[in-house]
Each structure stands twice: as structure tokens, then as C-alpha cells.
Amino acid sequence: MPNIHGERIRLRAAEKEDIPNFLRWINDEEVAENLLFIAPMSRYEEENWYDTMMKKPASEHVLVIEVKNQDNPGKFTPIGNCQFHDIDWRIGSAEIGIMIGEKSCWDKGYGTETMRLLLEHGFNTLNLHRIWLQVFAKNKRGIRAYKKAGFQFEGTFRDADYQHGQYQDVHFMSVIKDE
Numbered sequence: 201m202p203n204i205h206g207e208r209i210r211l212r213a214a215e216k217e218d219i220p221n222f223l224r225w226i227n228d229e230e231v232a233e234n235l236l237f238i239a240p241m242s243r244y245e246e247e248n249w250y251d252t253m254m255k256k257p258a259s260e261h262v263l264v265i266e267v268k269n270q271d272n273p274g275k276f277t278p279i280g281n282c283q284f285h286d287i288d289w290r291i292g293s294a295e296i297g298i299m300i301g302e303k304s305c306w307d308k309g310y311g312t313e314t315m316r317l318l319l320e321h322g323f324n325t326l327n328l329h330r331i332w333l334q335v336f337a338k339n340k341r342g343i344r345a346y347k348k349a350g351f352q353f354e355g356t357f358r359d360a361d362y363q364h365g366q367y368q369d370v371h372f373m374s375v376i377k378d379e
């Protein structure tokens with residue numbers, strides 16, 4: 201299918217050439233602060249992850265989030281990635297993940313727009329029924345963006361993650377197709 205287009209961004213298939221950007225983003229301290237990584241990622245590990253991911257069904261492939269250039273609308277700049285994980289086709293349920301790795305692009309609405317595009321894609325192309333995510337309770341930016349995109353708070357897994365010598369709560373949020 202063609203790229204997924206929003207007003208200011210598009211989601212396109214990832215290529216091997218995107219690996220250096222992915223690596224730079226997940227090894228950035230501030231970006232990784234709210235992600236589930238527990239060790240620095242090497243180029244070798246990232247390439248292995250990419251190869252394994254590409255063997256999965258296309259619906260679970262990572263998508264690159266790109267912003268349309270203001271001066272040249274035909275050109276796009278990669279700022280992050282996103283993905284559906286572990287799709288359960290019987291229930292029509294999938295987890296969703298997002299990372300905007302270019303920190304200068306935070307708080308500009310791109311995360312919200314990406315989530316809206318993924319919800320549209322998930323419900324109206326993949327025919328999912330429920331799309332959910334987990335987010336650290338401290339990730340106020342993420343929680344706000346997900347609420348704006350239509351996610352509802354489902355509940356909290358207490359002390360479900362451990363970081364910087366202390367446990368932290370993890371929130372679960374979801375959208376059901378009819379919503």
C-alpha cells in the first residue's frame with residue numbers, strides 16, 4: 201500500500217539506511233528515558249532486530265515518521281518511528297509503540313498526529329478492534345499526546361518497571377474501534 205499521509209507527516213516503510221537514525225535515537229539518554237531499553241544498543245544488535253522484524257508480517261513492520269519540509273513539500277525528514285506489536289488477529293487487538301527521536305520535534309503535535317494516523321490505519325485497514333499501549337506513569341508528554349489522539353486510561357500496573365534504582369508504575373491506555 202502507499203505511504204500513510206497526514207497533514208504534516210507521513211509514515212513510510214523502514215529501510216536498512218534508517219538504522220543509523222534508529223540507533224542514534226534509542227541511544228539518546230533523554231529519548232531512552234521513557235523506553236524499555238536496559239542496555240546501550242550496538243549497530244550489530246540493531247541490525248539483528250531489523251532483520252528479525254522484517255521477517256514478521258508486514259502489518260508489524262516498523263514505520264518511519266517523516267515531517268513534510270515547509271519549503272519543499274515534496275521532501276520529508278525522518279523524526280522517529282512507530283509500530284504495531286504482537287497483533288492478535290482472533291481478538292483484533294494490537295499494542296502500539298512510538299518514538300520521536302528528534303528532540304527538537306517534541307511538543308509540536310507530531311506524536312498526536314502519528315497516533316491518529318496509526319489508529320485510522322489500524323481500525324480501517326488492518327480491521328483491528330482494540331489498540332493499546334503502555335506508558336511510564338512519569339511520561340506526562342506521552343500520556344497527554346495519547347489522550348489527545350483518543351486513548352483512554354485503562355489502569356496501572358504498580359511497580360511494573362525498574363529504573364534509576366527505583367520501581368515505577370506503568371499505565372495502560374487503549375482505544376476501541378467504535379470510540
Ligand SMILES: CC(C)(COP(=O)(O)OP(=O)(O)OC[C@H]1O[C@@H](n2cnc3c(N)ncnc32)[C@H](O)[C@@H]1OP(=O)(O)O)[C@@H](O)C(=O)NCCC(=O)NCCS
Binds near residue numbers: 234235305306
Ligand atoms: C512521547 C512522544 C511520542 C510524544 O510526541 P510529541 O510529538 O512530543 O507530543 P505532542 O506534541 O503531540 O503532544 C505533547 C503534549 O504534551 C504536553 N507536555 C509536554 N511536556 C509535558 C509535561 N511535562 N506535563 C504535561 N504535559 C506535557 C505538550 O504541551 C503537548 O500538549 P498540548 O498540545 O496540549 O500542549 C514523543 O515525545 C517521544 O517519542 N518521546 C521520546 C520517547 C517516548 O517517550 N516514547 C513513548 C514511549 S510510551
